[in-house]
Amino acid sequence: MAMQIIGAKTAAQRVKSLIRDKKALALTEFAMSLPIFFAVSMAGIETADIAVTNMYVNQAALSLADNASRMGADRSALGTRQIYESDVNSVFKGVELQAAKLNLTTNSRIILSSLEVNDDGGQWIHWQRCMGELDEDSKFGVQGDGETGNEFAGMGDEGNPVKAVPDNAVMFVEIYYEFTPLFGGMFMPERTIYQTAAFNIRDDRTLSTGVLNKTPAATVASCA
Numbered sequence: 611m612a613m614q615i616i617g618a619k620t621a622a623q624r625v626k627s628l629i630r631d632k633k634a635l636a637l638t639e640f641a642m643s644l645p646i647f648f649a650v651s652m653a654g655i656e657t658a659d660i661a662v663t664n665m666y667v668n669q670a671a672l673s674l675a676d677n678a679s680r681m682g683a684d685r686s687a688l689g690t691r692q693i694y695e696s697d698v699n700s701v702f703k704g705v706e707l708q709a710a711k712l713n714l715t716t717n718s719r720i721i722l723s724s725l726e727v728n729d730d731g732g733q734w735i736h737w738q739r740c741m742g743e744l745d746e747d748s749k750f751g752v753q754g755d756g757e758t759g760n761e762f763a764g765m766g767d768e769g770n771p772v773k774a775v776p777d778n779a780v781m782f783v784e785i786y787y788e789f790t791p792l793f794g795g796m797f798m799p800e801r802t803i804y805q806t807a808a809f810n811i812r813d814d815r816t817l818s819t820g821v822l823n824k825t826p827a828a829t830v831a832s833c834a
């Protein structure tokens with residue numbers, strides 16, 4: 611009996627000793643906090659990725675609007691620039707190569723609009739061309755909107771829309787980009803990034819009744 615009592619006391623002492631033992635405390639705390647650390651890190655990586663992707667899409671929109679404002683060649687005796695379907699195709703190809711990591715052909719819808727002034731002094735979308743497989747439309751109108759009258763306000767922010775001035779045009783770009791999260795929607799769902807950009811044309815350009823001149827080999831980057 612005495613031996614049993616002594617054994618019981620020894621077991622209790624061992625439990626107390628184990629409770630007071632702090633040799634593996636740091637390792638235990640690290641093991642418990644590791645899942646939280648990984649979750650926070652992954653969420654931070656996901657947030658950084660969408661921020662960087664937003665920046666890339668914005669830069670692509672700015673670059674396309676800038677290049678579209680410069681396109682064309684001096685093909686007339688007066689030196690005014692003639693715009694061809696092939697010119698539009700070239701600037702689309704340029705932005706596709708520039709943002710190759712985004713795979714714009716598959717993951718986006720790019721809309722390039724020529725905003726001009728109609729014969730009544732109002733705003734109108736003279737022509738519009740598109741690239742990319744996403745099924746998205748311009749938020750501000752389609753080709754031909756505002757051809758007559760003054761009801762069409764322009765393109766962009768409703769409170770402060772972009773407007774063209776007489777004898778000039780604005781190259782207005784809209785990009786929809788389908789963003790896929792790195793971790794499969796664990797921290798954020800799939801979403802569509804939307805960016806716009808606009809540049810006035812840089813040189814005298816033929817703003818004729820026709821939409822765009824077409825060379826025999828050029829395809830039309832239709833928005834239909």
